[in-house]
Amino acid sequence: MEEAQIDVAGLVTSLQCQLDTLWGNANKAENFTIFRTPHYISQSKKKLFEPSVISIGPFHRGQPHLQALEEQKRRFLRDLLSRGDNISLDLCISEMKLLETRTRRCYSEMLDDLNSHEFVEMMLLDGCFLLEYCLKSIDGNWNPILEIGWKSNFIKSDLVLQDNQIPFFIVDKLYELIFNQDHRMIFVKYIPYNLLPNDSVFPDIPTETPDTIDSIIADPPAEIPDSTNSTIHSKLDKIPDPPHEIHHLVHLCYHCLVSNPEEPLxxxxxxxxxxxxxxxxxxxxxxxxxxxxxxxxxxxxxxxxxxxxxxxxxxxxxxxxxxxxxxxxxxxxxxxxxxxxxxxxxxxxxxxxxxxxxxxxxxxxxxxxxxxxxxxxxxxxxxxxxxxxxxxxxxxxxxxxxxxxxxxxxxxxxxxxxxxxxxxxxxxxxxxxxxxxxxxxxxxxxSSWHRNRAKLIRDYFHSPWATISVVAAIILLVLTLVQSFFAVFAYFHLPNP
Incomplete structure (x- = not known):
């Protein structure tokens, strides 16, 4: 039986090309921040890790059931561009292009199926959608299509999926192009407030977003009055400060729940x-x-x-x-x-x-x-x-x-x-x-003491009527003992005739 011929030179060339496309250096771990959820975690609950209505990032891009909201991303881009006087589509695309390599290196996969044009377009549309969605959720100026309750809830769920993320520095850059850095902390703190069920995570914050904060993010003034500033900070102090470097929305939400992991919990x-x-x-x-x-x-x-x-x-x-x-x-x-x-x-x-x-x-x-x-x-x-x-x-x-x-x-x-x-x-x-x-x-x-005590309460004091019965029995027992005592006492201390 003849051995199959191997094109050694061709195999070397092929593998060398694949090695040359890898990020980073040999024996040095890459600091990826966006991963696919491992199969051993998602296998029994896949629906909790797959987007239902919108794709953010490259992992679920192009799936047929997610195409309905692709047009809304372009509408949100148009709405976002209308918010600033000094922002243009050319400027946004140029800034996204500068961030392309940094963005690609955040993902744990090479993403060779997306060329530069497609990748930059994805960065811009998805980043603008996230920023405009958060701004609309604050100022209440919703697109009629997104006002449908079920769709809005599905979008919120899709935005907290680990597989459905883009680096947060894209959103940061777009925010900076429109608002500079004015009131960035207010905006960033209210992202998890809007995405997470705040009645559980932030129980001390009113269900309705304070009007003063809404108006300041939606239409930032040159200066904030001292009285308003104190009101804002009193509300925001109850939301943990974001990390110095935010990887993506899931990381931001996680940090709100585990804000100080070094402290005893x-x-x-x-x-x-x-x-x-x-x-x-x-x-x-x-x-x-x-x-x-x-x-x-x-x-x-x-x-x-x-x-x-x-x-x-x-x-x-x-x-x-x-x-x-x-x-x-x-x-x-x-x-x-x-x-x-x-x-x-x-x-x-x-x-x-x-x-x-x-x-x-x-x-x-x-x-x-x-x-x-x-x-x-x-x-x-x-x-x-x-x-x-x-x-x-x-x-x-x-x-x-x-x-x-x-x-x-x-x-x-x-x-x-x-x-x-x-x-x-x-x-x-x-x-x-x-x-x-x-x-x-x-x-x-x-502890046997705690077990017996619990059994006593469960068997004899589980209801008011049972408690009354036990108390009545104890009183009857005490009265019986007292009666017996005096009967015996009288018997042994009878007066002499």
């Missing part, structure tokens, strides 16, 4: 911290008193030593309720991930689950894994924490009755399925930010 009861310190202190004292002793009576169990208390798992909401652990909504949370555990009560900010919430959760998890990996994944840890207590629709009902979850998706079964599937294919570090909370919740739940 979880509060554990000081009671448990004190117990842990006491355990350590007693252990050291006993070891010093009897360093060679083998008596088991001197051993003091330390947390997570003699018993394997999990920092990765917690029981279901139903089981925790039976163990004496309570759930309560957290008042005035610092941020969405602000969870605490004190004196047997887990406090979680109220979460409102809409259709848009499903897209946001799935894509923020995918972004976190693509950008930071499992070693820094607080948002993933947060969603995993929501998943652990929710095994059945009954667990969702318990969290609803406690005021932690508001379900706008439909049935409890639908919400249960979404929460259970939200983190499929993801991993997170054992040193996640909720590890200590898991440990303390499990330690509290495993």
């Amino acid at each position: 979880v509060l554990i009861s000081t009671m448990f911290r004190a117990n842990s310190l006491i355990h350590q202190f007693l252990s050291r004292v006993l070891k010093r008193r009897s360093p060679h002793s083998t008596s088991r009576s001197l051993s003091v169990p330390l947390p997570n030593s003699s018993r394997n208390i999990s920092s990765m798992l917690i029981p279901s909401a139903m089981a925790l309720k039976q163990m004496g652990v309570k759930f309560k909504p957290k008042n005035n949370p610092k941020h969405m991930l602000d969870i605490s555990f004190e004196y047997g009560v887990i406090k979680i900010p109220t979460l409102k689950f809409h259709d848009t919430t499903k897209f946001i959760f799935a894509n923020l998890i995918a972004f976190e894994h693509s950008k930071y990996g499992k070693e820094h994944s607080p948002f993933t840890s947060f969603v995993v924490f929501l998943d652990k207590p929710v095994n059945t629709a009954k667990d969702v009902t318990i969290l609803q009755e406690c005021g932690i979850i508001e379900n706008w998706l439909g049935s409890e079964d639908e919400l249960t399925q979404f929460i259970n599937q939200a983190t499929e294919g993801t991993t997170f570090s054992r040193n996640h930010y909720l590890a200590e909370l898991y440990t303390e919740v499990n330690r509290y739940a495993e």
Whole structure:
């Protein structure tokens, strides 16, 4: 059998051409900022990662079902050009051309199927659409086609998809061409306010956007009066400052939820911290008193030593309720991930689950894994924490009755399925930010005192009538004991005849 002939020279030339087109240098990682969602994350929930009505960026460009809004992008370009006196189409195209190479290097794929003309056109149309869409959402001057409620909601969902992004410096450059840098911080802060469900993420900010901020972004004056300036900053202070370098809209939304990842995100009861310190202190004292002793009576169990208390798992909401652990909504949370555990009560900010919430959760998890990996994944840890207590629709009902979850998706079964599937294919570090909370919740739940106390309340004090019955029985028992006491007392202390 003859061996197939190989054109070595031709293969070398072909591979060398492919190597020459790669970005960067050998053995040096490229700082990509826009990725396709990995298949192992998206395979069970593809609809949460694919745009429904509009394509932004190259990954979904040209798909037939997304062509309806391509004409709207050109209309938005025309509307944006009409906002400034010193801006022209020639200037915008020239600036986009200067950013082409930098933009291409943000994507994890080469995008050779798009020539320079097509790529620059995409940059301009998509960048203008994002900028004009945000401005229209602020000033309320909507295009009639986009005023249809269902389409507007789908657009918002599409704009927070990890695969559906362009670099934010494109939007920044277009904003600068029109408004210079006037009030950029106001504009940038209100982008996540408009995209995210603000009643959950920004609970302290009024549902209606303040008129003063709207008017200033839509028609920036030369100077802002001091009184108006203080009003604006009082509102904006409740929205986290954006990062110094914004990669894209998903990155901006993520930063609003995890604004200070270096700070501790979880509060554990000081009671448990004190117990842990006491355990350590007693252990050291006993070891010093009897360093060679083998008596088991001197051993003091330390947390997570003699018993394997999990920092990765917690029981279901139903089981925790039976163990004496309570759930309560957290008042005035610092941020969405602000969870605490004190004196047997887990406090979680109220979460409102809409259709848009499903897209946001799935894509923020995918972004976190693509950008930071499992070693820094607080948002993933947060969603995993929501998943652990929710095994059945009954667990969702318990969290609803406690005021932690508001379900706008439909049935409890639908919400249960979404929460259970939200983190499929993801991993997170054992040193996640909720590890200590898991440990303390499990330690509290495993305490026989707390279990018996919860059982007593559940069996005998579960309703006002049961409580009245128990109190009446106790009173009857006390009266019976008093009567018996006086009967015995009278018998032994009868007066002598």
